[in-house]
Amino acid sequence: MDRREIAALLAYIGRLDPRTIRTDQGEARDQLAQWHELLGDVPMATPHGWDARVAARQHIRTSPYQILPADVARPWESYRRDRLARHSDPTPSVDPDDQAAWTAELAGARRAVAVGIAQPAQPRSITSGRDGIDPRLRARLREIGSCIPPAALAALTPYRPARAARETAVAQGQPDALSVRCEWCLAQPGEPCRRRRVGPDGGSRGTAPRAAPHPGRLDLAATQQTEQVRQPAMA
Known part of the structure; x- marks a missing residue:
């Protein structure tokens, strides 16, 4: 969240719990800086189920203690862990001999799943056969004829x-x-x-x-x- 989103989140929390409202300008500025420092890498919302306002409302509704940045950061970390635990790395579509591109595509897919941009990829069924292959990978397999190079086939x-x-x-x-x-x-x-x-x-x-x-x-x-x-x- 950027500073503007943090300010909007604090305003929303203030409506639910007036104890968090800072009337002094200096205190309000310090509060904004503190929350931004601790929640700068936490998004306000994602397309797949995360909303910082929901996490804040849940804490205020169930806890008698005043909300802290950690009460938003902890649910976010749990959200990330749960998504990565349900994610199964799909086979990258790039050339497997290009190690840098292969690793970059795997890391990019995991990052998108962790931050809630993409849904976790489920492992394909063994019975799915070639129907479950990525279209780009299927096109490359058609181009080369086999996943094993001809020289390797001859050697085997x-x-x-x-x-x-x-x-x-x-x-x-x-x-x-x-x-x-x-x-x-x-x-x-x-x-x-x-x-x-x-x-x-x-x-x-x-x-x-x-x-x-x-x-x-x-x-x-x-x-x-x-x-x-x-x-x-x-x-």
């Missing part, structure tokens, strides 16, 4: 052969075998097939992951892909 290929084979097949227009459940090794959708070693007693002795899916899983994925293409054509 030897360490995840199943995923590399899947991405290659999809890029070539072949059916995505990992999109269906494998009836042979019982691998769930998204998981690579596993090599089952059967012992003499009929039990499984090992389940090492396979780089290539089982042939039956490929056939099932191809059948599903054909059905998906046929249904729109029939409609």
Whole structure:
């Protein structure tokens, strides 16, 4: 609050509690300077629920003691803490390699929430998928094609052969075998097939992951892909 807003707040408090009124000009000037020094960083009101007059009226209504600047500052600090506790940092829309811009956007969003200019951002549901991505971030992801640079993908290929084979097949227009459940090794959708070693007693002795899916899983994925293409054509 600036000095004019502090003067308006003191005038409002004086109407509710005449004990705070200073009739001497020097005392009134000192009171104004004291309140401005202690409440200069506290806004008079914000678009989202804070009003210094409400805090002052609440104190006067519930306390027999004369109001002090701390009786306005304490509710303001509680208001700030509550908003920041309910805030979940959204992903900045800037380039993550630009550390200064990334940090500045995070700090700016937190500051706007703390001072009541913006509402706290709630964490998105895990099931929201790509619908919850910021539009600017979605546009950048479309531009670069993947959140992982191509050079990094190539370097990771030897360490995840199943995923590399899947991405290659999809890029070539072949059916995505990992999109269906494998009836042979019982691998769930998204998981690579596993090599089952059967012992003499009929039990499984090992389940090492396979780089290539089982042939039956490929056939099932191809059948599903054909059905998906046929249904729109029939409609």
